[in-house]
Amino acid sequence: xxxxxxxxxxxxxxxxxxxxxxxxxxxxxxxxxxxxxxxxxxxxxxxxxxxxxxxxxxxxxxxxxxxxxxxxxxxxxxxxxxxxxxxxxxxxxxxxxxxxxxxxxxxxxxxxxxxxxxxxxxxxxxxxxxxxxxxxxxxxxx
Amino acid sequence: xxxxxxxxxxxxxxxxxxxxxxxxxxxxxxxxxxxxxxxxxxxxxxxxxxxxxxxxxxxxxxxxxxxxxxxxxxxxxxxxxxxxxxxxxxxxxxxxxxxxxxxxxxxxxxxxxxxxxxxxxxxxxxxxxxxxxxxxxxxxxxxxxxxxxxxxxxxxxxxxxxxxxxxxxxxxxxxxxxxxxxxxxxxxxxxxxxxxxxxxxxxxxxxxxxxxxxxxxxxxxxxxxxxxxxxxxxxxxxxxxxxxxxxxxxxxxxxxxxxxxxxxxxxxxxxxxxxxxxxxxxxxxxxxxxxxxxxxxxxxxxxxxxxxxxxxxxxxxxxxxxxxxxxxxxxxxxxxxxxxxxxxxxxxxxxxxxxxxxxxxxxxxxxxxxxxxxxxxxxxxxxxxxxxxxxxxx
Numbered sequence: 001x002x003x004x005x006x007x008x009x010x011x012x013x014x015x016x017x018x019x020x021x022x023x024x025x026x027x028x029x030x031x032x033x034x035x036x037x038x039x040x041x042x043x044x045x046x047x048x049x050x051x052x053x054x055x056x057x058x059x060x061x062x063x064x065x066x067x068x069x070x071x072x073x074x075x076x077x078x079x080x081x082x083x084x085x086x087x088x089x090x091x092x093x094x095x096x097x098x099x100x101x102x103x104x105x106x107x108x109x110x111x112x113x114x115x116x117x118x119x120x121x122x123x124x125x126x127x128x129x130x131x132x133x134x135x136x137x138x139x140x141x142x
Numbered sequence: 143x144x145x146x147x148x149x150x151x152x153x154x155x156x157x158x159x160x161x162x163x164x165x166x167x168x169x170x171x172x173x174x175x176x177x178x179x180x181x182x183x184x185x186x187x188x189x190x191x192x193x194x195x196x197x198x199x200x201x202x203x204x205x206x207x208x209x210x211x212x213x214x215x216x217x218x219x220x221x222x223x224x225x226x227x228x229x230x231x232x233x234x235x236x237x238x239x240x241x242x243x244x245x246x247x248x249x250x251x252x253x254x255x256x257x258x259x260x261x262x263x264x265x266x267x268x269x270x271x272x273x274x275x276x277x278x279x280x281x282x283x284x285x286x287x288x289x290x291x292x293x294x295x296x297x298x299x300x301x302x303x304x305x306x307x308x309x310x311x312x313x314x315x316x317x318x319x320x321x322x323x324x325x326x327x328x329x330x331x332x333x334x335x336x337x338x339x340x341x342x343x344x345x346x347x348x349x350x351x352x353x354x355x356x357x358x359x360x361x362x363x364x365x366x367x368x369x370x371x372x373x374x375x376x377x378x379x380x381x382x383x384x385x386x387x388x389x390x391x392x393x394x395x396x397x398x399x400x401x402x403x404x405x406x407x408x409x410x411x412x413x414x415x416x417x418x419x420x421x422x423x424x425x426x427x428x429x430x431x432x433x434x435x436x437x438x439x440x441x442x443x444x445x446x447x448x449x450x451x452x453x454x455x456x457x458x459x460x461x462x463x464x465x466x467x468x469x470x471x472x473x474x475x476x477x478x479x480x481x482x483x484x485x486x487x488x489x490x491x492x493x494x495x496x497x498x499x500x501x502x503x504x505x506x507x508x509x510x511x512x513x514x515x516x517x518x519x520x521x522x523x524x525x526x527x528x529x530x531x532x533x534x535x536x
Contacts, residue, residue, distance in 0.1 A: 042312070051314060052256050067485065081353065085450065088485035092535045093281040095182050096217060097274040098230055098251055098261065 026075045027128035028139040029113070031120040034058065039138040045080050047123070049090070050100035055123065063112055063124035064105035071109060075125045078141040178223055183216045186279045188237075188531040190286070197509040198525055199289055200330065201238065209237030211286060211531065213277055215246070226253045234277060246277070246298055261303040268318060268347045269294055271358055271409040271422055279533035283418070283480050285490045286529055288441040288458035289507060290474060291424050295329040296341055318347040330509070339368025356411040366401040402429040418445040418452070436463040437470070450482040460507075461499065471499030472506035476527075486536060492529040 028044055030036055039055050046052045047062050054060065065072040067084070076082050082090065094100045106112055112124035117134040131137055188211030192202045201210055217232040232247035249263030266274045270291055275281045301322020308315055321344040329336050345362035409422035420443040427436050438461060445454030459473040476494030483489055498506035498521065508521055 046309070051309070054256070084485040085482040085488075088535065089281050092184065092278050093275045095219075096184065096215070096232065096247075096278045096281075098228075098247065098249065098265070101180060101219065 025128040025140050025142040026071060026078060026125050027131050027137045028079070028123065028125045028141075029116050029131070029135040030060070030123050030138055031116055031118075032134070032136045034060075034120050034123075034136065036136075036138050041079050041139065041141070044123075044139055048076075048080055048103060050094060050102070059121060060123040061119075061121055062103040063115055063122055064103040065109070065112060065125070066105050066107050069108065071125070071127050075141070079125075079139075178221055180219045180221075181217065182219075182536065183214070184278050184280070184533070184535045185214045186212060186277070186531055186533050188212050188285060188529065190527065190529045192528075193526045194508075194522055196521060199293075199507045200509065202527070211529070212237035214241075215277055217247070227251070228253070244298075257306060257308055259303075259305040259307075261305075264298055264300050265303055265320070265322075266298050267296065267322075267343055267362075268320065268345070268360065269362060269405070270360075270407055270424065271356075271411065271420075273297070278535065279490070279531060280486070280488050280535050283420075283443070283445055283452060283454050283490070284456065284476070284478060285492045285531040288422075288443075288456055288474065288476070290439045290458040290460035290472065291422060291441055293507065296324065296327065296343070299324060299343055312352050314351040316347075316349045318349075320345055320347075337368075337370050338366045341366050354413050356409075358407075358409045360407045362403075362405040362407075364401075364403040364405060366403075369401060400429065401432045401434075403427065403432070416447040418447065418454070419443065420445075434462075435469075437461060438463070445480075452480040452482075454478050454480070456494075469499065469501055469504040470506060471501065471504050472496050473499075478529075486534060488533045490529075490531050490533065492527075494527050494529075496525045496527065498523045 028039065036056055036058055043052075043055045047055055047060065048064070065075075073084060076084070076087055080087070091102045095102075106115060109126040109130050112126050113130065113132075113135055116122045116124045123138075126135075128137075128140055187208070189206055189208055190202050190211055191204065191206045192198045193204055194202075195204055197203050201207065213234060213236045215232060215234045217230065220229040221227070228251040230247055230249055230251065231245060233243050234246040235241045235243045245264055247263075247265055249261045249265050252260045252262075266276075268274050272282050272287055272292070273294075276287065276292065276297070279285070299320070299322030301320060303318060303320035303322075305316060305318040307317075321342075323340060323342045325340050327338045327341055329338065342365045343362055345360060347358065347360040349356065349358040351357070404427045405424065407422065407424040410419070412419045421441065423438070423440040425436075425438040426434075428434055439459065441456055441458035443454055443456040445452050454477075456476045456478070457474070458476075459471075461471045462469055474494055474496040476492050478490060478492035478494075481489045496506065498504045505521065506525075510521070
């Protein structure tokens with residue numbers, strides 16, 4: 001194998017090892033009857049970091065997705081601006097000092113959709129390609 | 143090093159902790175179940191060694207020490223759905239206290255709104271930036287947070303705390319006031335075991351935070367009532383009480399049984415791009431006849447994030463303003479590396495050197511009094527240290 005072939009092989013291995021995220025964006029969703037039309041990233045971020053329990057004056061219970069889900073990592077990176085390790089350290093600090101607890105989580109996008117479409121006080125996030133009329137989008141992070 | 147009253151025996155400790163962990167492992171659905179009852183925990187396994195035969199920093203010497211920094215904690219939180227009331231118990235077992243279980247936190251919290259919080263019960267004293275989560279190693283970069291600031295022996299109180307928080311745009315601000323007491327405590331300092339009949343602390347903590355910066359200031363009024371020297375530790379085998387009193391007299395001291403301390407702290411944490419800076423200053427002013435002199439301590443740390451790796455460098459110092467029963471002055475330089483194995487597990491290593499102040503009679507953080515009164519060999523002015531730890535939360 002000459003040097004050129006070796007370099008091409010290494011580029012191929014590198015490209016093949018990079019995870020490809022297929023999501024079209026993250027949609028933050030609420031129940032269609034919830035009296036919020038649009039939310040800003042900062043309000044959603046404060047809600048998911050446990051700094052407030054309300055968005056635009058309406059009390060909401062944030063629904064998270066299971067650790068390891070690609071959409072979860074994308075949501076926290078784009079909206080909350082923390083990676084998984086930073087998030088764990090953040091919540092460890094709060095949990096063990098009585099400062100709060102992380103949102104409860106469900107397994108995947110469909111479970112979030114099902115929960116949010118059945119509760120007017122729930123807010124969640126899903127892959128934006130899965131949005132339908134059973135829920136209302138209040139924010140999209142691309 | 144404080145030894146508080148244990149309310150469980152050692153077998154109870156192991157049973158309770160293992161039972162809790164097994165329950166979590168065997169019930170993976172628990173994390174997603176009803177949120178009224180939650181259980182979380184943390185484990186730290188620490189290996190430390192110094193190149194000194196004379197015990198240092200509460201028992202380290204030239205043999206690898208596993209127990210001094212190792213610990214396990216288990217916390218259960220009960221919050222009836224939608225209620226503003228929360229019940230929390232955090233049990234902690236420290237290797238350096240023979241794994242006896244103590245309740246580090248045990249309180250009822252009342253949060254009528256997002257802005258107000260009242261706690262009643264047992265809670266950790268918010269002296270320094272990491273004080274309240276000092277045992278949760280995954281929440282900070284070091285294996286051992288700079289000893290020069292964090293060696294305060296009293297960590298928890300029984301009392302009340304009220305906190306008011308709010309935000310102005312991106313700026314989160316909070317004011318916390320607390321007051322509490324403890325009784326019948328044993329502490330060790332410079333190789334002496336002291337008992338304190340009653341310890342009180344009252345304080346106020348102010349904090350302001352943005353995404354990248356946290357600034358914190360605090361003031362504490364501390365009283366120790368009924369202090370007596372209970373025993374001399376093994377590190378001071380040649381010292382008797384008469385020698386100790388004679389030494390105190392030669393220093394112009396007449397140690398009373400009462401300590402009144404005003405303490406002020408100020409800290410900054412700033413993250414920018416991949417850099418993280420931490421700095422903290424603390425100052426203690428004692429009453430005239432207190433065994434320890436007025437002192438100040440500080441540290442500065444600079445770290446750099448490289449994905450899951452974070453190398454960091456810390457300089458810290460403790461210095462006294464005047465003479466006391468023991469001059470604890472010393473400075474340290476610690477180089478460390480934190481590796482995030484996964485979001486819940488971090489591995490850390492540190493190497494560093496501690497250097498005692500030049501002043502005669504300085505013992506730094508050795509577990510002994512000055513050689514001039516103990517008659518033991520003169521202490522090495524430089525002590526090298528190695529620390530490694532595995533930190534986990536669940």
